[in-house]
Amino acid sequence: MTSTADKATTQAVETVSLTIDGAEVTVPKGTLIIRAAEQVGIDIPRFCDHPLLKPAGACRQCLVDVAAPDREGNVRPFPKPQASCTMTVMDGMIVNTQHSSDTAAKAQEGVMELLLINHPLDCPVCDKGGECPLQNQAMSNGRTESRFIDVKRVFEKPLSLSSQILLDRERCILCQRCTRFSKEIAGDAFIDLQNRGAMQQIGTFNEDVLEFDGYEPIGVAAEDESGRAFSSYYSGNTIQICPVGALTSASYRFRSRPFDLVSSPGISEHDSSGAAIRTDHRRGKILRRLADNDPVVNEEWITDKDRFAFSWQNLNDRITRPLVRGEDGELHESSWPDALAAAAKGLRAAITGDEAQGAAVLPGGRVTLEDAYAYQKFARTVLGTNDVDIRTRTASDEEQDFLGSSVAAKGMGVTFADLEKAPAVLLAGFEPEDEGGIVFLRLHKSTGKQQVFSIAPFLTRGAEKLNATLLPTAPGGEGKALAAVKGSTDAAEALKEDGAIIVVGERLAGSPGAFTQALALAKRTGAKLAWIPRRAGERGALEAGALPGLLPGARAVTEASARTAVAQAWGVDSLPEAAGRGAAQIIADAEAGKVDALIVGGVTPSDLTGDLQAAIERTPFVLSLEVRRSEAAEAADVVLPVAPPSEKSGTFVNWEGRLRGFATALKTDAMSDHRVLDILARELGVHLGTGTVAEVSQQLGSLGAAAAKERPAAPKVDAPKVDAKPGAELILAAWHQLVDEGALQDGEPYLAGTGRTSVARLSRKTADAVGIQDGLVTVSTEFGSLELPVAITDMIDGVVWVPAKSPGSWVAQELGVEPGARVTVKGGI
C-alpha cells in the first residue's frame, strides 16, 4: 500500500482550461466548476456545497449554464442549467454564471423561490439572522416579490436533537450539510433525512438499530418521529455549517446578533490539539465560540468542548481582586501590594533559615508556554528548588526520561498531516476521540486507507469508527503489549510501512516499561513516535522545563553543563542540583508536613489521587494563582487572580510541537500567571524577566535546545506482566471522556447534557464470574466506591472500565487509585 499523497506529489498535476463568464481559467483536473469560479473571483450562490464535504447537489442553488465540447470537439450547450458544485471542469468548457447568463440567473431565482415556499418568516426570531446565507442570497439572487400565497407547512419547533443542538425543521432547506458532516467527518450518523416530499425533514436515527447502545447522552433529547438523541462530540460543527438557522445551540439561542459581536481569533484551551477558534464577544462577555479555519491543524472543525465550554471563566466565583487570609481565618479581598507582600513573606519564611523545608510549585495543566516558563524559573531562581511539576495527573520518572530524550525540544515531529497520510497507526494508552478530539477527525478522514491498531482494554466507539484492530490489553500491561508487536504480527508488519506512526498517550505513564517499549518498537519498525497528551498546557510546559528533572530545552537537571548553561543565561550563580520531586510526591510530602510552602496554579483537587486538599491544609503557607474560587483557592493563604485564556495572550504548544500563539480576546485588567509571578519575584528581590510574552519568547529563543549529551538518557524500565483474570478483584481502567465534569466545563449544562452516560464496562465472562446480570455495579477500593450501571462490553476479561470524571464517576476522588490498580467489583444492591 502506497499512500495516496505520495502519488499526488510524484505526478505532475494535470490541468484543464475553461472559460467562466468570459474569463480564462486553468485549474487542476477534477476541480469542480464552483471552485474554479472562486479562483477567478466569480461568486456562485450555494447552500449545500462545502469545500470539506463531498459534493451532494442537494440544494440546486448553484445552477449555471454550461457548454462543453462533444466527442467531435464542437462546443455544445447542455440543454438545462447544471449544478456547478457537482460538475467537474473539462477542457474547453464554457460556463456562464448568473452574471452573464439570463438562463442561469432565472434558474437560480426559481430555485430560491422554491426554497422559500415553505421557509417561515422567522428572520426576526432566528439566530442566523444577520449572517444567514439564505437571507443574503435571497437578496442577491432571488426574486424581489414572492408569488406564493398559500399556507406554509409548519413543524413543531424547536426539536431538541440533544440538550445543546436544537432543530427548527421549518427553516431547514434540506442541503444535508449536517448529515454529511455527521457521516463523513465525525462518523456519527445520528441524523439523517426522513420522509419524502414536503414532509421531508432531518431527524435522528434510531440508535437501537444502529447499536449505539451504551453511548446515550446524559441530557434529555426529544425524540422525533423515528429516532432518538444526537450524541456526538462534534455536533456543534453542524450549527456552524448549516446555511440557515435550522440548527441552533441552546446556549446561544436568542443571545445576540452578529453585528453586536466582536470576533477575536484564539486557540482552544481544552486539549493538546491547539484548535483555532473564534471568540465572539459583546460588551466584555463571551457569547459563543466558533471554529476558525486552520488547514494544517483543525481544518474547519472543533469539538463541542472547544465550542461550548467557555462559561467557566465568568461564573460567580471569578476572582478579580487578590485575597489574603486575615487574622480571623477568612479570605478577604485586599490590594495587590498587600497581597504581594503577604505572599512574599510566606514564601520567604519557607525558604530561609535552617529549619526551612522549602517550597514546591504545582502549575495546572491550563498554563501557556510563557506561564510554564515563569513557574519553573520562579521555582528554580526564587525558591531555589526543582520541585516544580505540571504533571498533576498520572506521571512517572520513566515518562520524564522519555519526554526529555525523545519529545521535548525536538521541534515539530509528527504532524496532523502525517497522521492523515500514515498507512498504519498504533494507538497506545490514547483514545483519539475522548482524549484528542481533532486527532480523531484527522484519523477518521483516512478510514479505509489506513490500518489502526489500538492497545486498550476494548474498542471504544471512536476506535470502532476508525476500524481499529484491538490488541486487548489490561491497564499496566501496555509495556508487554508493545513488546509483543514484533515479528510477523499484523501490527508489526503494518508499522514497518513508510510513514507509519505510533501514538502514545500520557496515560502510559501509569504503565511501567510502556515508554521504553514504545521507543524500542519505533526503533524496530522504523515507525515515527508521537506523544499526544490530553491537556493543552502539557507540551508547552515540557518545552519550558516545568518538570522536576527537566530544564528548558529538554536539559536534564542532573547534567552539570546543562545547569551552568541555563544559570548563565538567567544570570544567576547556580541552579539547584538536587532533582526535584514529582507532583504526586510533592502532594504526599506536603500532606506529611514536609513542605513549608506551596504555589498552586489551576489544579483541581478532585482530579488527583493524592489528597491535595489535605496537603494544602497541612502546609504552613499556600499561594494560589487562580481564575476562580476553586477548592484549592478557598484553602490557600494568599490568592492572586490570574487571567483565563480569553483574557490574555500567550502560546500553547500543541502535541505536534507547533507554536499556537494567540492574542487577547477580551481586554480586562486580569494578568497572566507569568506576569503575576514576575511581580511577585520583584517583591522578593529577584528579577524574573517574565513580565511580557515577548520577554519570555526572547529568553526561550536564546536558551534553545539541549545538546544531545545534556538530555536525559532514554528510559530503560522493565515491563511487568499483568495478570487480568475474571474474579472479585479486577483491574481498573479509566480515562477522561471528552465531555465530562472537568473544571473547564463548569457552568454549561447544555453541553454537559450531551456527554455520555457513565457506565461501568465489563466483559460478559467477567460479569458472569462476579455474578452480575445488569443493573448497578459497585466498584470499590479501600478508599471508597462508585456505583454505576453496568454495560456488558466486548473487552478483555478481568478488567473493569469506568469514565475518569463523568457524573457519578469521579475515579480519583472516590476510589483514590489510578488506572491499573486492583478494585473490587460487586453486583449492585
Add this chain to the structure above:
Amino acid sequence: MTDSDDVWKVNRERDGENQKFVSNFPEPGPVGKVFAPVAGFGVTIRNFFKPTVTEQYPEKRDTAMPRYHGRHQLNRYEDGLEKCIGCELCAWACPADAIYVEADSNTPDAQYSPGERYGRVYQINYLRCIFCGLCIEACPTRALTMTNDFELAGPTREGLIYEKQDLLAPLSEGQLDAPHPMVPGTTDDDYYKGDVTQVVDEQVAWVRENRPEEPTLPENRKAETARG
C-alpha cells in the same frame, strides 16, 4: 462610447460657463432699486401686525402634531403581552446606534411576548437618538412606535438612557401585565394577525396564582380605585 478626451472638453466648457453668476430673479425695477437696501425688513415689519405665537411653555403645554417623532413606546397586545420579540432590527436600523437590545427565551414560567423570544434588555439612549424613525420602520411586530412626548431633557447622562420599563406602553383597563401565558389555543401568528382581543380567564387565573399582588389584576385595580 464617449472618448474620455471629449468628456473632459465638455466639462471644461461647462465649468467656464459656471464662472459667471446669473440670478434667477428678474432684474428689479427703479422703485425696487431704491428700496433694495431695506427690503429685508419687509418680513419683520409685516409681522408687527400679526398675532403673536409665543408658547408659554412650560406653564401652558401644547400638544405636538399627530405624527411628531417623539419618545418611543414599546407596545403591547390587547392582553398585555409585549409585542417586542427582541429581534434587534431596530438597533440594526438605527443610524445613531442609540438602541441596545438583548433577547432571551420565553419560558412557561415567564412568557413576556407571544412565541419563543422576547426582548429582555431594551435601552434607547436619547442623547444619541436623532428621531429619524427608521427603527419604527424596521420593527416587524409594530412593537416600537413613537409618541408625541418631546420632553426629553435631564440633568444626567444615565437618566437619558431609557430602559425597557420606561418605554413600555402603560396598561389600560383590561390589560394584564406580562409575564403571563398566551391565550390558550393561540399561536404567535394569531397575535400578529390581531385575533387576540382581550385577556381571558385562564390568564387572569395564572397571574392570580403566581403574582397575587399584581396591580393590573381586576380585583387589585378595583381596590386601587376604591382607595382613590
